[in-house]
Amino acid sequence: MVGRFRWAAMFPDEVWEHVFSFLTSDGDRNAAALVCRNWNRIERRSRKRVFVGNCYSVAPTVAVRLFPEVRAAVIKGKPHFADFNLVPSDWGGGAEAWVEAMAEGWPNLEELRFKRMVVSDDCLDLIARSFKNFKVLSLVSCDGFSTSGLAAIAANCRHLRELNLRESEVEETCLNWISHFPEPFTSLVALDIACLEGEVNASILERLISRCSNIMTLRLNHSVPLERLVGLLQRAPQLMDLGTGKFSARHNPQLFSRLESAIVGCKNLRSLSGFWEPGLTYLPAVYSICEGLTSLNLNYATVQNPELVKIISRCKNLRRLLVMDLIEDSGLVAVASSCKLLQELRVFPSDPYDAAEPVSLTEHGLVAVSAGCPMLHSVLYFCRQMTNAALLTVAKNRPNLTCFRLCIIEPHTRDYVTQEPLDTGFSAIVESCKDLRRLSLSGLLTDLVFKSIGASANYLEMLSIAFAGDGDMGLHYILSGCKNLRKLEIRDCPFGDKPLLQNASKLETMRSLWMSSCSVTLGACRQLARAMPRLNVEVINESGRGPLAAQPDNCPVEKLYIYRTIAGPRTDTPQCVWTV
Amino acid sequence: MESGLGLEATELRLGLPGAGGEGEGAKKRGYEETIDLKLQLQTPADVKELEEAADNMVKKTPSVKNVAQCGSIVEPEKPPASKAQVVGWPPVRSFRKSILSFHSDKGGSNMEDGEKSCNSMASFMKVSMDGAPYLRKVDLKMYKSYQELSMALQKMFGSFTNNGNCVSQGMSGKDFINESKVMNLLNRSEYVPTYEDKDGDWMLVGDVPWEMFVNSCKRLRIMKGSDAIGLAPRALEKCKNTS
Numbered sequence: 001m002v003g004r005f006r007w008a009a010m011f012p013d014e015v016w017e018h019v020f021s022f023l024t025s026d027g028d029r030n031a032a033a034l035v036c037r038n039w040n041r042i043e044r045r046s047r048k049r050v051f052v053g054n055c056y057s058v059a060p061t062v063a064v065r066l067f068p069e070v071r072a073a074v075i076k077g078k079p080h081f082a083d084f085n086l087v088p089s090d091w092g093g094g095a096e097a098w099v100e101a102m103a104e105g106w107p108n109l110e111e112l113r114f115k116r117m118v119v120s121d122d123c124l125d126l127i128a129r130s131f132k133n134f135k136v137l138s139l140v141s142c143d144g145f146s147t148s149g150l151a152a153i154a155a156n157c158r159h160l161r162e163l164n165l166r167e168s169e170v171e172e173t174c175l176n177w178i179s180h181f182p183e184p185f186t187s188l189v190a191l192d193i194a195c196l197e198g199e200v201n202a203s204i205l206e207r208l209i210s211r212c213s214n215i216m217t218l219r220l221n222h223s224v225p226l227e228r229l230v231g232l233l234q235r236a237p238q239l240m241d242l243g244t245g246k247f248s249a250r251h252n253p254q255l256f257s258r259l260e261s262a263i264v265g266c267k268n269l270r271s272l273s274g275f276w277e278p279g280l281t282y283l284p285a286v287y288s289i290c291e292g293l294t295s296l297n298l299n300y301a302t303v304q305n306p307e308l309v310k311i312i313s314r315c316k317n318l319r320r321l322l323v324m325d326l327i328e329d330s331g332l333v334a335v336a337s338s339c340k341l342l343q344e345l346r347v348f349p350s351d352p353y354d355a356a357e358p359v360s361l362t363e364h365g366l367v368a369v370s371a372g373c374p375m376l377h378s379v380l381y382f383c384r385q386m387t388n389a390a391l392l393t394v395a396k397n398r399p400n401l402t403c404f405r406l407c408i409i410e411p412h413t414r415d416y417v418t419q420e421p422l423d424t425g426f427s428a429i430v431e432s433c434k435d436l437r438r439l440s441l442s443g444l445l446t447d448l449v450f451k452s453i454g455a456s457a458n459y460l461e462m463l464s465i466a467f468a469g470d471g472d473m474g475l476h477y478i479l480s481g482c483k484n485l486r487k488l489e490i491r492d493c494p495f496g497d498k499p500l501l502q503n504a505s506k507l508e509t510m511r512s513l514w515m516s517s518c519s520v521t522l523g524a525c526r527q528l529a530r531a532m533p534r535l536n537v538e539v540i541n542e543s544g545r546g547p548l549a550a551q552p553d554n555c556p557v558e559k560l561y562i563y564r565t566i567a568g569p570r571t572d573t574p575q576c577v578w579t580v
Numbered sequence: 581m582e583s584g585l586g587l588e589a590t591e592l593r594l595g596l597p598g599a600g601g602e603g604e605g606a607k608k609r610g611y612e613e614t615i616d617l618k619l620q621l622q623t624p625a626d627v628k629e630l631e632e633a634a635d636n637m638v639k640k641t642p643s644v645k646n647v648a649q650c651g652s653i654v655e656p657e658k659p660p661a662s663k664a665q666v667v668g669w670p671p672v673r674s675f676r677k678s679i680l681s682f683h684s685d686k687g688g689s690n691m692e693d694g695e696k697s698c699n700s701m702a703s704f705m706k707v708s709m710d711g712a713p714y715l716r717k718v719d720l721k722m723y724k725s726y727q728e729l730s731m732a733l734q735k736m737f738g739s740f741t742n743n744g745n746c747v748s749q750g751m752s753g754k755d756f757i758n759e760s761k762v763m764n765l766l767n768r769s770e771y772v773p774t775y776e777d778k779d780g781d782w783m784l785v786g787d788v789p790w791e792m793f794v795n796s797c798k799r800l801r802i803m804k805g806s807d808a809i810g811l812a813p814r815a816l817e818k819c820k821n822t823s
Binding site: 081083084085086089167169171348349352353382407409411464466491492 | 666667668706716717722
C-alpha cells in the first residue's frame with residue numbers, strides 16, 4: 001500500500017506561496033498547479049499575473065474568481081489574421097465582459113494589457129474608475145475607443161506609469177486629451193501615442209513631460225514637428241526609448257544643431273523609432289547616439305539605401321533592426337558587417353502591391369545577414385524572389401533561429417534559378433533550426449514541405465501557411481506532427497475535411513486554428529463540433545447565403561476559426577459568425 | 581495548377597446572385613476563388629440601373645476603366661497594369677499602405693522638406709456608417725474609380741446592411757445632374773455614401789469627377805438614405821456651379 005504522504009502540509013500555505021513567487025513564467029506556475037490539489041489551490045490563490053491568449057477560452061467571471069489576487073492581466077482577442085483584414089470587423093473580441101468582471105473581482109488590478117481587442121470608451125471609463133492602484137494600460141492593435149476614453153484614463157489614474165497604444169486605431173473626438181493629466185500627476189514612465197493620427201498639443205505634452213521626471217519611453221506621433229521634439233528632448237534627457245514625430249523641416253542649420261545637441265544630451269537612448277517623412281538634412285542629427293542603440297525602427301523611413309546605411313553602419317550595438325526593403329541587398333551586407341550583435345531583423349516592403357520601381361532586395365541580403373550576424377535568431381523578411389540554395393545556406397548558417405517568417409510577395413513563386421518549389425529550402429530550415437518556435441511559409445510549396453515540418457519542427461508553436469500544399473495530406477502532416485503547435489493559421493490552401501476530422505483531438509491541444517479560403521465543408525464542421533465539445537467551431541460566411549443552420553453539409557466554409565475553450569459557445573457572435 | 585505567375589489565385593471575378601457562376605461555384609470552392617466580389621442582393625431592376633449608369637459613365641468619362649464590369653455577368657479580364665489585389669495579401673498591416681505611394685526617384689532628395697512627400701502619401705479617410713459600431717479607414721489613393729471604392733466599402737460594411745447595399749448605386753459620376761434619379765436612389769437606398777469636403781460641406785459621393793473627389797474628400801460617412809435627402813439639392817448645386 002502506498003502511503004499518502006501529505007507533503008503539501010509540510011509547510012503552511014504562506015511558505016509555498018513564497019516558493020511559488022520565484023516561479024516567474026506562466027508555464028512554470030501552470031506546472032506547479034498540476035502537481036496536487038493543495039498546490040493547485042495555493043498557486044492559483046496567490047497568482048499575481050495571468051495570461052489569457054484567447055479571450056473566449058474562459059469566462060471572465062470564472063477567471064476572476066479562480067485567481068483572486070491577480071495584479072496584472074494580459075488578454076488577447078481577435079485572431080492574428082485580423083491584422084490583414086481577413087476577420088470581419090464585427091467578429092468580436094469585445095473587452096466589456098472582461099473589464100466588468102475585473103472591476104468587480106480585481107479592485108487591486110495594476111496592469112492591463114489588451115491585444116486585438118475591441119475596447120470601448122465605456123470600458124476605458126470603467127477602468128479609470130475601478131482600479132485605485134492602476135499603473136499600466138497597454139492597448140496593442142486595439143480599436144473601438146476614442147481620445148475621450150483616454151481623457152478619462154488621464155484624469156483618473158493617479159498612479160499611471162505606462163500608457164501604450166501601439167498600432168491601435170483611435171478615433172479622435174477629444175482634442176486635448178493629454179491636458180486631462182492633472183497638474184500633480186508625475187508618475188508617467190512610458191507613453192506610446194505613435195498611432196494617433198491627429199494633432200497632439202506639443203505644449204501640453206511638454207508640460208507633462210517636464211513634471212514626469214521618470215519618463216523613459218516617449219513615442220510621439222507624426223504630428224509633432226521637429227522643432228517641438230527639441231524641446232521635449234531637452235526636458236527629458238533621461239529618455240531611453242524615443243519615437244520621433246515627423247523627421248523633416250525646412251532647411252535650418254540652427255534647428256539642426258539644436259536637434260543634434262538635444263539628441264546628444266540623451267545619453268541613455270537605446271531605442272529609436274518614428275522617423276516619419278524623414279528629410280535628408282536632419283537624419284545625420286542622430287549619428288552621435290547610434291553607437292549606443294540596441295533597437296532601431298526605420299520601417300517608416302522612406303529614404304534610400306545610402307542614407308540608411310550611414311545610420312545603420314554606426315549602430316555597432318544593435319540588437320533589433322526594423323527597416324524597409326529600401327535598404328537593399330548592399331545595405332544588408334553593411335548590416336552584416338557592422339551589427340555583429342544583431343538578434344532580430346525585420347524587412348518590410350515599401351511597395352507591397354505594385355512593384356513600380358523594383359527594389360534590389362533579394363535573397364542575397366538575407367543570406368548575408370545570416371552569415372554575418374551570429375546571434376540572429378528572429379527574422380521577418382519580405383522579398384520578391386528566393387532560391388532553395390539561399391534557404392539552405394541560411395539554415396546552415398543560423399541553426400539558432402527561433403522565428404523565421406519569410407514572405408515572398410507573389411503567391412506560388414518558385415525557386416527562380418531551378419524553377420522548383422521551395423520545399424527543400426524550408427525543410428532545411430526546420431531540420432536545422434531545432435529551436436524554431438515560429439514559422440511563416442511562402443512561395444510555391446507542395447505537401448513535401450509539410451511532411452518535413454510535421455516530422456522535424458518539434459518546438460514549433462506558431463505556423464502560418466498561405467497559397468501552399470497539394471491536398472489534404474499537407475494539413476495531415478502538420479496536425480499529426482508538430483508536438484508543440486499552439487497556433488495554426490492557414491489561407492488559400494487546398495486542405496479539406498479529412499485531416500481535420502482525423503486529427504480532431506489535436507485541436508484541443510492547440511490554442512486556435514484559422515482556415516480561410518480552403519476546402520472545408522460545413523458537414524465536417526458539424527461533425528467536429530459534435531465530437532469535440534470543448535472546441536468552439538466558428539464558421540464565418542460573409543457572403544450572406546442565409547442562415548447557416550439551414551445549409552447542407554456540402555456547403556463550403558469561407559472562413560473557419562476553431563479554438564479550445566471551457567466557456568462554451570460565446571454569446572456575442574455577429575450575424576456572419578456561427579458557432580456550429 | 582499551372583501558370584507562370586499563378587495568377588488564377590489572384591483573379592478578380594464578378595458575378596450576380598442567381599447567375600450561372602454561383603450555382604456550380606458554390607459546391608467546391610478551392611483556393612482559386614480567393615476573391616469573390618459579388619454584388620449581392622440586387623434586383624434585376626437595380627442591375628439595369630447600374631448598367632445604364634455604367635454606360636453613361638463610359639461615355640462621359642472614358643478614363644474610368646473598370647466600369648462595365650459591375651453590371652455585367654461576364655468575367656472581366658485580368659487587370660492589365662496593376663495586379664489584382666488579393667485580400668490581406670501580402671500580409672502587411674493597413675497603416676503600412678500609406679508608405680506604398682513612395683514612388684520617389686532613386687535620388688530621394690525631394691524628401692528634403694516634408695512638403696513634397698505629402699502629395700505622394702496616401703490619403704486615408706475615416707469611414708463611418710450609421711449604426712455600425714466601428715470606424716474604418718480607406719486609402720482613396722488605392723482606388724481608381726467610384727466603382728472600386730464602392731466594392732471596398734461593401735466588403736467592409738456589407739455585414740451591417742441586411743438588404744445588401746446600394747452603395748454602388750449612388751456612384752454614377754456625373755449622372756447626378758438628373759435630380760429625379762437622385763431622389764429615386766435616395767428613397768430606395770437604405771444607405772448612401774456621403775463625404776465631407778474641404779469646405780466642410782457634406783456631399784453625396786459621386787457628384788464630382790473621381791480625382792476631384794479624392795483631393796477634396798476629408799472623411800466619409802455612410803448615411804441612411806432618408807437622412808441624406810437633404811444633401812441632394814446641395815450636391816446638384818455644387819455640380820451646376822462647377823460644370
